[in-house]
Every structure is written in structure tokens, then in C-alpha cells.
Amino acid sequence: MMMKTELDKNVLIFLLSAIGLIVFPHVYHIPTAVFGFFCLLLAWRFAGVWKPNLLPETAVIFLLAACGIALLYSLHQGIFGRDAGTNLFITALGLKLLEIKKERDLYLVSYLAFIVAASQFLYEQSILMAAYILLVCCLLLATLVAINSCKAQTPASLKTALIITLQAIPIAVALFILFPRLEAPRWMLFNEPRQTRSGLSDTMEPGSISNLVKSYELVFRVKFAGAIPPPEQRYWRGPVLSYTDGKRWTPAAFLKPLKSPAVTGAPYQYTMLMEPQDKNWIFALDMPKGFSPPLSLNAGYQLITSDSPGKRAEYQVTSYTDYNTGPINPGEYRTATQLPGEPSDRIKQLVSRLHGFDSPPDDFIKQLLNHFRAEDFHYTLTPPVIEENPIESFLFKTRYGFCSHYASAFVYLMRVAHIPARVVTGYQGGELNPVGDFLEIRQADAHAWAEVWLENRGWVRVDPTAAIAPERIEPEINVTRQTAYGIATADKYLPLPAYNWLKHTRQLWTSVDYNWQRWVINYDNKSQSGFLSSFGINDLKAMIYWMIAVIGSITAVLCWFLLYQKPKTADKVLLIYSRFCNKLAKHGLVKNPGEGAKDFAERAKIKLPERAEAIDRITAVFIRLRYGRTATGEDLQQLKMLVGLFRA
Known part of the structure; x- marks a missing residue:
């Protein structure tokens, strides 16, 4: 399916915006040339949303891919390691944006964007960065929801993505706490050039410490x-x-x-x-x-x-x-x-x-x-x-x-x-x-x-x-x-209550960051063993049993919530269709639980053959609105009119 409809255009804009937010924090970690090359490709693809004629042909894409390979080669970072892998994925993501022509391409780009988002944690693991990546991944998930929904409206897609994320957090926490922490083998740890950090030296000269x-x-x-x-x-x-x-x-x-x-x-x-x-x-x-x-x-x-x-x-x-x-x-x-x-x-x-x-x-x-x-x-x-x-x-x-x-x-x-x-x-x-x-x-x-x-x-x-x-x-x-010590020069001009509030806020934030670093970032095999042993979980077998039990309980609660919740009365399509079913029920045609709309229509036409055409039209519009991807607002108005005119 070519990306031609207005709905698909909105989905594409949403996807490109989410990808831009995902790559943006890497501006501090990747070479300027790689980041600039990606921004050029992203801007090019944005322009192609409104003017498809500007999108490059296959030969041009191959030329751009060759330029990307040459750029990566010129950085002399090899093909293994954190920096080389991140540069490769970002470059590949930018090039793939220019190839979005089918729905399948949207999925490939989305999955590649998730990988680029995860690579951010190889550089920074602060609580603010974790919240930011969770936000942009939620936006990316909303894009996938919009692609698979016949009602691809931004607020509804964001709400669905947020619900899915909130449902996944308890399982993610359980896996984080209970899943065995495995240390990577040393042969898998590729040496990266260390970033030069300021600090004490093993030599001292006059003035060296004062800096x-x-x-x-x-x-x-x-x-x-x-x-x-x-x-x-x-x-x-x-x-x-x-x-x-x-x-x-x-x-x-x-x-x-x-x-x-x-x-x-x-x-x-x-x-x-x-x-x-x-x-x-x-x-x-x-x-x-x-x-x-x-x-x-x-x-x-x-x-x-x-x-x-x-x-x-x-x-x-x-x-x-x-x-x-x-x-x-x-x-x-x-x-x-x-x-x-x-x-x-x-x-x-x-x-x-x-x-x-x-x-x-x-x-x-x-x-x-x-x-x-x-x-x-x-x-x-x-x-x-x-x-x-x-x-x-x-x-x-x-x-x-x-x-x-x-x-x-x-x-x-x-x-x-x-x-x-x-x-x-x-x-x-x-x-x-x-x-x-x-x-x-x-x-x-x-x-x-x-x-x-x-x-x-x-x-x-x-x-x-x-x-x-x-x-x-x-x-x-x-x-x-x-x-x-974080006391800005302008702080001395603040009133005492405002100064005390600002100081307390800084202390509160550094305390939150300290506990985040201790209990989340530094939660390794040793920390896990010490933490779980306080609950009587002392071996791998008990850990696996607990993990299965906890995740099973969370899954059961979520299933109960999803399967046994009350039907949404706010669904206009169902409300209109229920009025149609009520009209048929007056003549002894009651829709059975689990009976499909087509089967119910066939049964109704046998009893009311003179209304067969009207029943088929109402059923077709309802199915298109409820399950199709090409439904519009006009279809909803048509269903409302047909049901209103229907007389059994």
C-alpha cells in the first residue's frame, strides 16, 4: 500500500518526529559529520512528505549509502564497539528513511529506531535520560498503534501507547529485579577510547590542584x-x-x-x-x-x-x-x-x-x-x-x-x-x-x-x-x-525563602540521583544476591520460581483487567449498531453472544427477506467502520442514517 492518504501522511510525520527526538541526544556522543549527515537525510524525508517528487530515486539512494559508508570509514573507528555500532545504526536509520514506500518499511524503521534509542544508555544512564528515552519510545509505540488502527488519530494512539507502556512496567520491574544478572564475557568487551576526565594526577606541580x-x-x-x-x-x-x-x-x-x-x-x-x-x-x-x-x-x-x-x-x-x-x-x-x-x-x-x-x-x-x-x-x-x-x-x-x-x-x-x-x-x-x-x-x-x-x-x-x-x-x-557547590551568583539576590527552597530542591534532586545510581544503575550480580537473600531467595532455582510466580501473577491481573472490563458505552459505532439490533429484536431476531455481524445478517434476511438489501448495507458499513482501515467520518454518518431509516 503506497503512502498516499492523508491518514498515512500524518502517521509518517509522527514517525519522523519521534525518530528525530530519539537521535537528538546523540549529538553529544557521535561525530558532528555523522549527526549532520543524519539530519540532512531526515530533513530530506520530511520534505518528501509534502512533495513526494523530491524523494531520491534508487540510484541516488545507493550513492548516498556509499557516502555514508565512506564517512564511517573515514572515522577510523572499525566495525566493533560502542561508538562504531552507534554511528552505523544512526547512518542506516537515516538512509532507511528515504526508502519508506510501503507499510513494511514503517515497521523496519520503527524497530531500527528502538535500537538507536537503547544505544543512548551506552553513554548516559541518568534518571532524566531514562525518562526521556521512555517518553520517545512511547511516541514510537504510538506510531505503531496508529499504523495498525483504522482510527489513527494522534490523541487516541498516544493514549493506547501510554496504557501499553504502563501495563509493561510491572513486568519490566519484576524482570529487572529477579532475572539473573549475567556478566558479559571479557572477550565481548570491546575496548573503547576513554574520554579524558579531569581529576587528580599522580604528579603535583605548583598550581595543578588549584585548577x-x-x-x-x-x-x-x-x-x-x-x-x-x-x-x-x-x-x-x-x-x-x-x-x-x-x-x-x-x-x-x-x-x-x-x-x-x-x-x-x-x-x-x-x-x-x-x-x-x-x-x-x-x-x-x-x-x-x-x-x-x-x-x-x-x-x-x-x-x-x-x-x-x-x-x-x-x-x-x-x-x-x-x-x-x-x-x-x-x-x-x-x-x-x-x-x-x-x-x-x-x-x-x-x-x-x-x-x-x-x-x-x-x-x-x-x-x-x-x-x-x-x-x-x-x-x-x-x-x-x-x-x-x-x-x-x-x-x-x-x-x-x-x-x-x-x-x-x-x-x-x-x-x-x-x-x-x-x-x-x-x-x-x-x-x-x-x-x-x-x-x-x-x-x-x-x-x-x-x-x-x-x-x-x-x-x-x-x-x-x-x-x-x-x-x-x-x-x-x-x-x-x-x-x-551549585550556588549561582544570582542566588544571593533571592529572598531567603526562595533561596532555601532552591537549595532544598537541589538537595532533593541529588538525593534522588544518588539512589537511582545505587539501586538501579549499580544493580549487578552482587547487589542482586544481597537484595534477594534478604527475602530468602538464595539460589538460581528459587529465583526462577519467584520470577515465574511474580510475572504470572502480574499477567493474570492484566488479563482479568482486559477481559472482564465493562464494555465502553462511548463507542458511537456500537451504539448505533445496537439500535439496529434492538429493532430486529422486536421481531424475535436476537443477536446471540459471540455471533458475528455477517452471520446475524444472514439469519435476519431469512426471516425478513423484504429488508435484505437494507440489512446488507447496514452490516457492510458497520464492518467497515469497526474493522476496516479505509473508514471515514462519512461512513459513520451513513450508518446513523441507514439505521434511523430502517424499519423491520
Whole structure:
């Protein structure tokens, strides 16, 4: 059947609009050339709805297909993998639009569009994207309803599609919860080029961390099983940097097995939800003690994971803020006292003046922190650029710096005094979400501090940045922090009730997103086993039985609802036809339950042969209206007139 009628034109417009909405989010994921090529084909097909003569011939379609293949080949992405497959399906969908000539083509295009819609979840799995894809798939389903309906009106098709979607959701939820979660074999996981993400590096230079503080990007979220540690103890440990060339700090060249630190005090048990990143680092609360595979602890007491860091992951960790790492071995001592060269006389004089050579390490630490506090040192995100001798220039000239400046200068002076010290990078603090009762740690919380080894205490954390007086923190820090934590500059002009409402709305949304990521996106085999075991479902056999029982119950309820609902009295065709049946019933011709319209008409003509022609005409119009695809509004008026004139 060629697409010629006005009804088919409306269906085609609806289908093309739904496909445009489906492909639109891929503008952020596919190359601009591929997206532009698809938009060109979609616009071409839209124009062909009103002017069919503009549609290309077969030879032109072959030429366009060749151009599409050449375009995909020029991207050098191969034929396997997420990006290559998505580009291929979108290009094929655009080309297939130009071939829509029969009803069969509408089905093929619709099924291909469903695949493209599902591919969006390979890139983004937020709750907003899930709602968007559900909406556009509902529109696509409405198109299929319109294709198969003799009354292909947009409101009715949308209503039917919405009902079908709502009926399918309970079964989809049951399958999601109970169907065994199967991990894809490693040979099926095609390597994709990772998207470069901002974050901490395993090296540190002056100003490297200050750039992160301007970013609002989420790093991880933490939910504690009990009390949340106070802000001064929220140090999330990352890479430990021990070697320096005077400007750059890097990890030690070797990592020997370490002795587990002794811990005291109350433990903090928490669940970490790590966002995708480039490194296999887990930023645990200092000091991590309890954890399980795939997590392990390296020689710098930093947690690392053997799983792929490029996906969101959840971990259970226990940390103690009171700990003792024990004695230092010779290798650690050499690494923690390494200097890039002989210190200058000014450095030695400063260390000597602060009694670094002739007093216990604790006293020298206090003297150095007092020096930072008493002298004209400033905390700033935009310190002056120092090319040569950055530590010495910071201590004696600029005195403007960020946490990396203070940490590196502090560790350097400790080493000049022959005290083992090293730089630790990570995150400090975190914003509490009171709605979900969890902490959000973002790039804006990036920080660097120092560790000093002290006799009988092991490695002890010292944060020299905290020595800077609060009044010396430049105003730009506060502005940046406010912006980073989602408080727009215009918010300060809002009335207090409006500001509080906006802040609460943000917290509510982040709490919803957090639970969506934990319980839906991260619902893997391990999570499923833990969740189902709480209901006594401990093996595959019980899981399958439960799945059959639940889906069977849902299906039974839906069947009862569909089969035993009251007939719709609002159907005008049935109402008019029932009046015809009532007229025949007065003469003893009662339509039997389940009797077809044609069979009833034949029985009526035998008893009323003189009205056979009128009975045939009414029956034919009724069947066309009720079951045909070519019925119009004129047919309804004709049926109403024929029944009104009928006299048995």
C-alpha cells in the first residue's frame, strides 16, 4: 500500500518526529559529520512528505549509502564497539528513511529506531535520560498503534501507547529485579577510547590542584552507616608523592609490601559510590582498614581497585581516624628524606632559625606552622607563576600559594631537617546532603597535605594550609566555592525563602540521583544476591520460581483487567449498531453472544427477506467502520442514517 492518504501522511510525520527526538541526544556522543549527515537525510524525508517528487530515486539512494559508508570509514573507528555500532545504526536509520514506500518499511524503521534509542544508555544512564528515552519510545509505540488502527488519530494512539507502556512496567520491574544478572564475557568487551576526565594526577606541580578547585565535577559520594566524621577528619586519601626534582612531585619508584597499621577508636563504616574516572584509585577516608576485593592497599596506604575504573562502582569500606603505621624501614626513610640537591643557605638558615636541627620533630612542626601563620603568607587560587626554584621563591618572595605550595614547601623543609616527610593528595571535606544523609565530594574539594614520620606514632598527617589565618583567604576563594557547590551568583539576590527552597530542591534532586545510581544503575550480580537473600531467595532455582510466580501473577491481573472490563458505552459505532439490533429484536431476531455481524445478517434476511438489501448495507458499513482501515467520518454518518431509516 503506497503512502498516499492523508491518514498515512500524518502517521509518517509522527514517525519522523519521534525518530528525530530519539537521535537528538546523540549529538553529544557521535561525530558532528555523522549527526549532520543524519539530519540532512531526515530533513530530506520530511520534505518528501509534502512533495513526494523530491524523494531520491534508487540510484541516488545507493550513492548516498556509499557516502555514508565512506564517512564511517573515514572515522577510523572499525566495525566493533560502542561508538562504531552507534554511528552505523544512526547512518542506516537515516538512509532507511528515504526508502519508506510501503507499510513494511514503517515497521523496519520503527524497530531500527528502538535500537538507536537503547544505544543512548551506552553513554548516559541518568534518571532524566531514562525518562526521556521512555517518553520517545512511547511516541514510537504510538506510531505503531496508529499504523495498525483504522482510527489513527494522534490523541487516541498516544493514549493506547501510554496504557501499553504502563501495563509493561510491572513486568519490566519484576524482570529487572529477579532475572539473573549475567556478566558479559571479557572477550565481548570491546575496548573503547576513554574520554579524558579531569581529576587528580599522580604528579603535583605548583598550581595543578588549584585548577581542580574551579570544577564542580562529582568525584564520589559517601553514605555512612552511623555517625559522620567531623569536617577536620574528612581527609580522603589519594596518591602519595615522595620523589621531587624541586618542582614536580611524583610517587616513589617502588612500592614494597607494607605492615597493616594499628588502629584505635571507633570505626567509620561507609559505602562509597565512585564516579567513572581514568585512574584505578579509591579515595578512602584516612585510614582505610576494612575492605574486600577488588580493593587492595598499596605501600602508600592508598586503596586501589582491580576493576575497570571507567564505570561507576560501589564499595564498602571501614576506616579509622586514629591509627599508628609503626616503624619506618630503610627504603622508606631514604625515599622520604630525598632532596633534589643541596639546600640553599637561605633554606638552611630558615630551618636553623626555627630550630629544625636542634629540637624534636614535634617542636619544629609547631615552629614551622607558626611561621606560616605569623608571617605574611596568603592563600590564593591564582598564585604568581614561578619557573625557577618554586619552593624557595614561594617561601621568601611571593608568599602567595595554594595547598600544593604549602604542602610541598612544608615537606621540603622537613627533609632539610632530616625528618621523613611526604606529600599526600586527595580530597578534603565534602558537602552534606541532609535529604539523603550522604556526603558529596567534588573536584572543588581537591587538596594536598603533608605526612611526617614520628617516632612511636608512624606517619602523622599535618595540613600546613590550615595554619593560614581565615582573614587572609582571598575573597575569590569564597566566590569560587559558592559557584562550585551549585550556588549561582544570582542566588544571593533571592529572598531567603526562595533561596532555601532552591537549595532544598537541589538537595532533593541529588538525593534522588544518588539512589537511582545505587539501586538501579549499580544493580549487578552482587547487589542482586544481597537484595534477594534478604527475602530468602538464595539460589538460581528459587529465583526462577519467584520470577515465574511474580510475572504470572502480574499477567493474570492484566488479563482479568482486559477481559472482564465493562464494555465502553462511548463507542458511537456500537451504539448505533445496537439500535439496529434492538429493532430486529422486536421481531424475535436476537443477536446471540459471540455471533458475528455477517452471520446475524444472514439469519435476519431469512426471516425478513423484504429488508435484505437494507440489512446488507447496514452490516457492510458497520464492518467497515469497526474493522476496516479505509473508514471515514462519512461512513459513520451513513450508518446513523441507514439505521434511523430502517424499519423491520
